[in-house]
Amino acid sequence: MDKNVINRLWAVMLIKFPTTWESAFFKSPFKPDGNLTNVAIEWDFQLSGLTTDEIKSGIDALVTRTEKRFPPNAMEFKALCIGEEWENVADAIFDRLHTGNSYEWENQLAFNCWAKWSFEYQTSDKNHLPKLIQRHIRIIDRDSMIPLPDYTQPAIEKPPEPTKSEREKQEIKKRFFAAMSVALVNMGKLYPEKFVRLMNCGRGWEIVQDFINRGYKIPDKVKKDEHSTEVFQTMFGSVKRTYLKAVTNYLAEVMA
Structure with missing residues (x-):
């Protein structure tokens, strides 16, 4: 100045x-x-x-x-x-920055400024905000402003409970991950080279990570049965055949 x-x-x-x-x-x-x-x-x-x-x-x-x-x-x-217009717009934007998404807009000009430039308001130094808001008020196209949100709309209904088939799919996933966790542990012990090759070619690492991310745990019964190599082989037969079959079933029954 x-x-x-x-x-x-x-x-x-x-x-x-x-x-x-x-x-x-x-x-x-x-x-x-x-x-x-x-x-x-x-x-x-x-x-x-x-x-x-x-x-x-x-x-x-x-x-x-x-x-x-x-x-x-x-x-x-x-x-x-x-003027009062700028003051009202600035007050609304400062309130929105303070209260977050719970803020209900009442000033249409402020709402449209926020819709266009919210990132600038959120990342700018607070001392620069008044000048920034003032500039935006001057350049905004008032003829194309969008209306205020309708806060009288009913709340979103609670999503419906999973159907039986969806619950069955969840159980399939749990059983599959429980069985595969046992198979993978033993594969690593008995067939280390095959284990690496199978994991690399059959989405093995992704499935294990998915198992971990979902927080699935191995059922106690399976934990007890996997201690014996003989029991493992009778439970799962050929490691390769069982592993690939499990992956195929998983993709067919759950991911379809």
């Missing part, structure tokens, strides 16, 4: 708030070396995107603050410059 503009703004504020302005923001916006003071830098940052007419509108709007003894801060004055 031009230094002459900020100097005139200070002069106006000193007239309107002869005691409180100086105590809050000092008598001059400049240091002895001619540079802006720290508080003036904040005002310069907040108002840098405004036109001279908008700043004049903000000064004129100070008449609405006659009941307030203290002058506005930079962000409050910026809201006066831009």
Whole structure:
């Protein structure tokens, strides 16, 4: 913002708030070396995107603050410059950032700004948000804004319980994973080379990972029976044949 503009703004504020302005923001916006003071830098940052007419509108709007003894801060004055519309939009967006998805939109302009630029609002520094929102209000196409969400719609009904066939599929999965966990353990012990080849060619690693991800456990009965190599071979026959058959059944019965 031009230094002459900020100097005139200070002069106006000193007239309107002869005691409180100086105590809050000092008598001059400049240091002895001619540079802006720290508080003036904040005002310069907040108002840098405004036109001279908008700043004049903000000064004129100070008449609405006659009941307030203290002058506005930079962000409050910026809201006066831009008008009530900007203030309402900014309030709605700040509320949405604070409350998350539970927020129910009431301001259509704010809702459309959020729909288009929510990522920017969520990732920008909070000090930059007012300027960002102001720019978006200026460029948004108001003729193509989408309507507010209808919060009167009934809640989504609870999904239906699984049908019998779905429950049966879940049981098939559990039995398959339980049996395969035993087979894979023993395959690794008895046929280490075949084990690696079979695992690589038959989705073995994916199935084991799926087993782990689902949290399935080996039934106690199977745990007891797998200790004996002889029992293992009678339970599963040929390791390769049993493994590939189990995979085929799994794909046919469950993944279809």
